[in-house]
Amino acid sequence: MEKPVIQIESLTKVYSLDSHRRVDAVKGISFSVKQGEIFGLLGPNGAGKTTTIGMLTTRVRVTSGDGFIAGISIRDEVAVKRLIAVVPQQNNLDRSLTVRENLIFHAKYFGVPKQEREQKADELLEMMGLKQRQDDYVRAFSGGMAQRLMIARSLMHEPKILFLDEATTGLDPQSRRLLWDKVNELNAGGQTIFLTTHYMDEADELCHCIAIMDHGKILAMDTPGNLKKMVPGGNRIELELKDVSDALIDGLQKLDRAGEVNRRDEPDKVVLSIHGDQTMMAGIMRVAQQAQADVLGVKLHQVTLEDLFIHLTGRRLRD
Ligand SMILES: Nc1ncnc2c1ncn2[C@@H]1O[C@H](COP(=O)(O)OP(=O)(O)O)[C@@H](O)[C@H]1O
Ligand SMILES: [Mg+2]
The missing domain is CATH 3.30.70 (Alpha-Beta Plaits)
Structure with a gap:
């Protein structure tokens, strides 16, 4: 955990609704994320978490400021896309494909050679506990399984950073716990993970470093232990x-x-x-x-x- 793999400088997003209405979704935030870290953006609905992930993953156009993924500006869409993977808030699996096909098609798109992608699919299906379901269509998948499959799919091209946007929202406690285990397992293997959540217990349990976000600004950023020390009175x-x-x-x-x-x-x-x-x-x-x-x-x-x-x-x- 040393050199920053994400660096953000005065990153800003203004959505223009029409000629005179605008939403200041992200208001000039700056921070960095270290390689090998689980970094969490914690904040209530509307804080600007998804917009921040959107800009870092090139889905949302930056209004001003800049961000760098492994030294490459997020304005360089093509180069950045190769380095990252995103699991969005909404399920975007292909319902016309089987579990395994979802993985293989994604890897093909990223140009992963055939033998490698078959091997990677085996490995990830095993890890995410989906091997038995590999030939099923994803229509009947529960929220927890869909999330695990989306994570497996996102890892097929071996991204440098995995972005998870509210990965456990709406899951039952057991599926949530299982997903936490998977996130920890991936990180133990060296995967850098950037996640957002509005669950404080999730951020506390999973993250090495947390940035607390509200109304488009970062209010505090530190390890969970140090953040809690900021509360007057304490335990x-x-x-x-x-x-x-x-x-x-x-x-x-x-x-x-x-x-x-x-x-x-x-x-x-x-x-x-x-x-x-x-x-x-x-x-x-x-x-x-x-x-x-x-x-x-x-x-x-x-x-x-x-x-x-x-x-x-x-x-x-x-x-
Ligand atoms: N595409 C959009 N157009 C206009 N406003 C948006 C859009 N996406 C998000 N917003 C607004 O930007 C603010 C931040 O939203 P968002 O980034 O989704 O927050 P979070 O993920 O923390 O809930 C909110 O006020 C939201 O309504
Ligand atoms: Mg969101």
């Missing part, structure tokens, strides 16, 4: 009690990194909130025991990317 543990004594508060304040124990009174319990993570659990219970506190429950609240999004925008990520 906390909540101790639910029948009653609270001064001895307990004193003891907990000594454990708390910020020395700040927050108290919240609820109908039949008192909740004390302490900054920290699971490593402090044992210490908290020891203090509670020493203070002879009546503990009703302990909850660990881990910061999520959703918390960061709310912190940055004042809104929730999901609509």
Whole structure:
């Protein structure tokens, strides 16, 4: 993971609806993606994720700024197309072809020699768990299978970068999980992956680096761990009690990194909130025991990317 394989400089897209109405979909974004990375663009609907992928994959015309794929400008459509593969949001498999034919035809189009494409098809069908279905037509395919086939097809010409646009939207939890496994497997084999998602758990789990996008701008970009550190307060543990004594508060304040124990009174319990993570659990219970506190429950609240999004925008990520 070293040299940038994607570099974007002030990339901008304005869609003109008519002579006086325009949509500023992407507002001069700049960032780079390293080779071998799983990079995620995370943001709500309408943030500009698909438009960004569209420009990087030459489907959408750039309004201003530039982007480079392995050093080649995205304005050089023909050269860039050879280096990339895109799995779009919508299923665009050829329904008149079988599973295997979908792969072979794609490879033919990219000029992959016969023996190589047959071998590559075997390999990818196996990997994506579609070998048994290779002679079926894709009409009856579930969303999960269609996504796996679209990924297999996109990899037939061995792209340098794989672009996945909302690959798991609409999938059931099991198919989603399976697709995550496949993405990780591909990346372990060296594949650079650029994905978009509006699921914060997906970005958190899969990506080495995440750019948070909203209203055409990048609000923050870093590793999931560093992004979550940006949330004020951070992780906390909540101790639910029948009653609270001064001895307990004193003891907990000594454990708390910020020395700040927050108290919240609820109908039949008192909740004390302490900054920290699971490593402090044992210490908290020891203090509670020493203070002879009546503990009703302990909850660990881990910061999520959703918390960061709310912190940055004042809104929730999901609509
Ligand atoms: N072809 C288009 N013509 C006009 N406006 C568009 C077009 N495609 C997208 N938009 C608008 O651009 C903005 C960003 O859309 P999009 O890139 O699809 O966001 P996302 O993928 O994050 O949901 C939205 O306001 C959307 O309505
Ligand atoms: Mg989109």
